[in-house]
Amino acid sequence: MTPGPEAEAVLPPALLRAQREYLQHLAVERGLAANTMAAYRRDIGRYLAFLAAAGVKAPAEIGRKQVTDFAQVISTGSDGGSPLSVRSAARCIVAVRGMHKFWALEGIAAADPASEVHPPMPGRRLPxxxxxxxxxxxxxxxxxxxxxxxxxxxxxxxxxxxxxxxSEAIGLDVDDVLGSSATETGPAVVRLFGKGSKERVVPLGSYGARAVEAYLVRGRPLLSGKGKPTPALFLNARGGRLSRQSAWTILKAAAEKAQIGKAVSPHTLRHSFATHLLEGGADVRVVQELLGHASVTTTQVYTLVTADTLREVYAAAHPRALG
Known part of the structure; x- marks a missing residue:
């Protein structure tokens, strides 16, 4: 892959200092997860490389025109980087807006030139x-x-x-699974650490609990003996923590064996979990808590899926649904 324009950019000292202050704010005060931080660093790096190439040396020199020009070039790739989709461009502009707002609040710049530059609106994509x-x-x-x-x-x-x-599953330690034995009273629960290291406790159904228990008793001890001691729950064949890529491979192999004729990813199981709960009558706010969404608005997109199902059932069953 060809490196983006931010890879080789040498930023003016004032821009570099301002960038570091904002990234430190995101990491320390807002506690963003590593993957989110990497996305912010990449988007902001591209923006500042664009500004440096245009001769901008300090935050005070940035006006609305530079922000709007950047919004255009990331869609076309005319800055030498990859053209971004509407969704990725929106994420990039959100990062830029957040940085300018921070600079204005902290007195790094006198004004916020990005306050009226809105990210492109992606079409609503159902899970x-x-x-x-x-x-x-x-x-x-x-x-x-x-x-x-x-x-x-x-x-x-x-x-x-x-x-x-x-990421939550492969990041689990054995001690994060509480009451995994199927002989215990009530469902097992598990402690998950989501975005920003926010902790939540969710139930683990009986099928999941039995599968985890079988693995802990008959599988993990043999795998753990092949590597250095680790608290990780899911181990690879060498006894280390299972990687994200390996988890994808495991699911892909199972989907192919099951002859599922569509693309399936680990996130597909997460989407299916939420959709099936709502179809079964679960309250959207309960599903929000289970998924670890900060806002119920994020979870409500799943209600559109179940509404489609309701319309299909209504059309097929109601005597006067279709004329």
């Missing part, structure tokens, strides 16, 4: 969910009695049972 029978086919196609097979089944059962992000 992609698969049906309950398709999920069951994937889960039943996963795993075997080998240590890695037990891990694979436990991982996929865990993802669908909890709605966890893949």
């Amino acid at each position: 992609k969910a698969i049906s309950v029978p398709e999920v069951i086919r994937i889960l039943e196609a996963s795993g075997s009695d080998s240590p890695t097979g037990l891990r694979d089944r436990a991982l996929l059962e865990f993802l669908y049972s909890t709605g966890a992000r893949i």
